[in-house]
Amino acid sequence: MLLGRLLTRLLGILLLALLALAGLAAAVFCIQSGHGTVSLPSLASDLHLADLRGTIATFLHRLEARGPSATVAALSGGGAILLGIVMIASLVPRRERLIVLSESENGVIAARRRVLAQAATALARQPRMVTGARARARPSRRKAGGRLRVRVDQSGDSPNAEVTRAVIAALQPLSESLPLRVRVRARKRRPAGRVR
Amino acid sequence: MPGGALTAGPHRRWRTSDDGRAIHGVLAVVQPDGRFELELHLIVAWPPGPLEQLAADLRGRVRAAAKRARLEGQLGQIHVHIDGVAGPGEALIDGVAGPDQPLAGEQA
Numbered sequence: 001m002l003l004g005r006l007l008t009r010l011l012g013i014l015l016l017a018l019l020a021l022a023g024l025a026a027a028v029f030c031i032q033s034g035h036g037t038v039s040l041p042s043l044a045s046d047l048h049l050a051d052l053r054g055t056i057a058t059f060l061h062r063l064e065a066r067g068p069s070a071t072v073a074a075l076s077g078g079g080a081i082l083l084g085i086v087m088i089a090s091l092v093p094r095r096e097r098l099i100v101l102s103e104s105e106n107g108v109i110a111a112r113r114r115v116l117a118q119a120a121t122a123l124a125r126q127p128r129m130v131t132g133a134r135a136r137a138r139p140s141r142r143k144a145g146g147r148l149r150v151r152v153d154q155s156g157d158s159p160n161a162e163v164t165r166a167v168i169a170a171l172q173p174l175s176e177s178l179p180l181r182v183r184v185r186a187r188k189r190r191p192a193g194r195v196r
Numbered sequence: 197m198p199g200g201a202l203t204a205g206p207h208r209r210w211r212t213s214d215d216g217r218a219i220h221g222v223l224a225v226v227q228p229d230g231r232f233e234l235e236l237h238l239i240v241a242w243p244p245g246p247l248e249q250l251a252a253d254l255r256g257r258v259r260a261a262a263k264r265a266r267l268e269g270q271l272g273q274i275h276v277h278i279d280g281v282a283g284p285g286e287a288l289i290d291g292v293a294g295p296d297q298p299l300a301g302e303q304a
Contacts, residue, residue, distance in 0.1 A: 110277050
């Protein structure tokens, strides 16, 4: 994946540079009209575009034909699509699995996202009115710490705010000393098997 | 140590060889200046207390042990990774250092 990412970036830079040069050339050769020295027809002639058109026309004609050429063309197209997918996938940033809790000259203290989420889930289940909980931890992009989002299911008629306060208090052992922003969302769930 | 234990991880890859025995939960890397950078992998006991304080205490114990062994000058940064939390009722069973076992160089 690292090699794929590197190749993708180099190729991207190269293609952008070529595109910029092509745009610059097209802009420069728009100065004159007709068949002047600095005109688009002159540029087409310098680039031998007429011969290229002939070559491409022959190639496209062969591509339309049945037989081995069509098979090669289909395989090449499929390979190009796969290569493009791999290149795009390598550009997707991998999620950080560690949340840095503190960083100093003595070293780094970090915890896995899953660890914090599991601990938060278990703590969030402690209040009596909570029937289920699910937590997610995400690291901050630029600094130490991260975000903790907890979703809890509540039973009974307690107001959501009361349940939220209880869950936040239950999470205190985890959140009081860590650089985590905690967000709790409570929702009422009907108990299963209710008969109307 | 109280509150946590070193862990070699699910694939037993976080460990360092020392005189034929494996020290679980510790990775040691030699820095360009010759000092050793340590990475400690930890499972914390339930309920999880102040994690940062736990990690800082562990770091302090390592530095104290290095000082007693007169290796303080060779010790570089110490990184602590918290890789797991024991569930309620679960015992900390992984690692060489159990909840009440001393680290190498410490007195029991």
